[in-house]
Amino acid sequence: MSTEFAASESTSLMDRIAAVLKGVASSEAIGAMIAEAEAEVRRLSNEREATRKLSLDPSR
Amino acid sequence: MAEARQHASGLEFEIERLTSALNHLRPALDQAREREEQAEADAFRAEVTAERDALANDIVDKYEVSAREIASLLTRMTASNARVAVANRLGRGPGLRSAEDIARGPYVGMWTLASGVRLPPLNPSAHTGGSFIWPLPEPPRDCMTPQLRATMAAIGAEARRIGQEVTAREQAKARAGRRRL
Numbered sequence: 001m002s003t004e005f006a007a008s009e010s011t012s013l014m015d016r017i018a019a020v021l022k023g024v025a026s027s028e029a030i031g032a033m034i035a036e037a038e039a040e041v042r043r044l045s046n047e048r049e050a051t052r053k054l055s056l057d058p059s060r
Numbered sequence: 061m062a063e064a065r066q067h068a069s070g071l072e073f074e075i076e077r078l079t080s081a082l083n084h085l086r087p088a089l090d091q092a093r094e095r096e097e098q099a100e101a102d103a104f105r106a107e108v109t110a111e112r113d114a115l116a117n118d119i120v121d122k123y124e125v126s127a128r129e130i131a132s133l134l135t136r137m138t139a140s141n142a143r144v145a146v147a148n149r150l151g152r153g154p155g156l157r158s159a160e161d162i163a164r165g166p167y168v169g170m171w172t173l174a175s176g177v178r179l180p181p182l183n184p185s186a187h188t189g190g191s192f193i194w195p196l197p198e199p200p201r202d203c204m205t206p207q208l209r210a211t212m213a214a215i216g217a218e219a220r221r222i223g224q225e226v227t228a229r230e231q232a233k234a235r236a237g238r239r240r241l
Contacts, residue, residue, distance in 0.1 A: 017081045020088070027092040034085045041078045048071040055064035 013040055119182070124193075127179040131194040134174050141174075 013036065020033050137159055144156045160173055179194040191197055204212075 014077060014081060017085065021084055024095075025088070025092060027089055027096055030085060030089040030092050034082060034089060037078050037082050037085065041075055041082070044071050044075045044078070048068050048075065051064050051068045051071065055061050055068065 013037065123182050127182075127193045130177065131179060131196070134177060134194055135196065138174055 017033055017037065020030055025033075140159050144158055148155050161167070164173075174195075177194055178192060180192055
């Protein structure tokens with residue numbers, strides 16, 4: 001996955017988070033948003049770790 | 061390698077942004093839960109209040125009428141029990157069961173309906189003297205036993221007899237005095 005794609009996906013998520021924080025969202029909607037954001041953080045962290053390993057690989 | 065480093069840096073930034081967003085979302089979740097619990101409690105209170113008010117109206121409309129109807133039944137039961145007791149004392153036939161006994165069936169508890177039921181009046185000020193719709197207020201108690209009543213009557217009769225005798229003697233004395241003159 002390219003950085004641009006990851007960024008645009010997160011931005012879309014960030015837009016929805018901003019919308020939820022501005023309005024009067026239900027706890028169910030906010031809970032779902034938190035779960036989605038946490039999953040995204042985990043995914044990005046895994047990707048960052050993979051990228052880091054890749055960049056440190058001397059054979060490449 | 062530079063591209064990988066740039067990609068990692070971009071990911072780091074996105075992670076940081078999302079982590080920051082999560083720090084706003086978690087308190088928002090607490091507030092939303094609090095808001096929803098309050099709304100739920102408000103709705104429940106409104107429902108309970110409406111039920112309570114309807115019940116209060118029913119109590120005002122129906123309690124006194126129902127209580128007096130029950131008191132009337134209990135009054136009839138008490139009178140019937142007394143008559144059943146009289147009939148049973150005659151001893152001419154098998155013992156009669158009370159109306160309550162027939163209505164309720166075999167009963168081994170300590171409260172009969174007449175002795176167990178308490179029906180205060182609806183209006184608290186009518187209850188200040190401790191009066192109930194049921195049990196009925198007791199009539200003023202008569203402390204005179206039949207023996208005492210008979211003794212008092214005999215004393216009264218004797219006093220009247222003595223009075224009459226004294227009067228008769230005085231009249232006779234007066235008549236004798238007039239004749240001597």
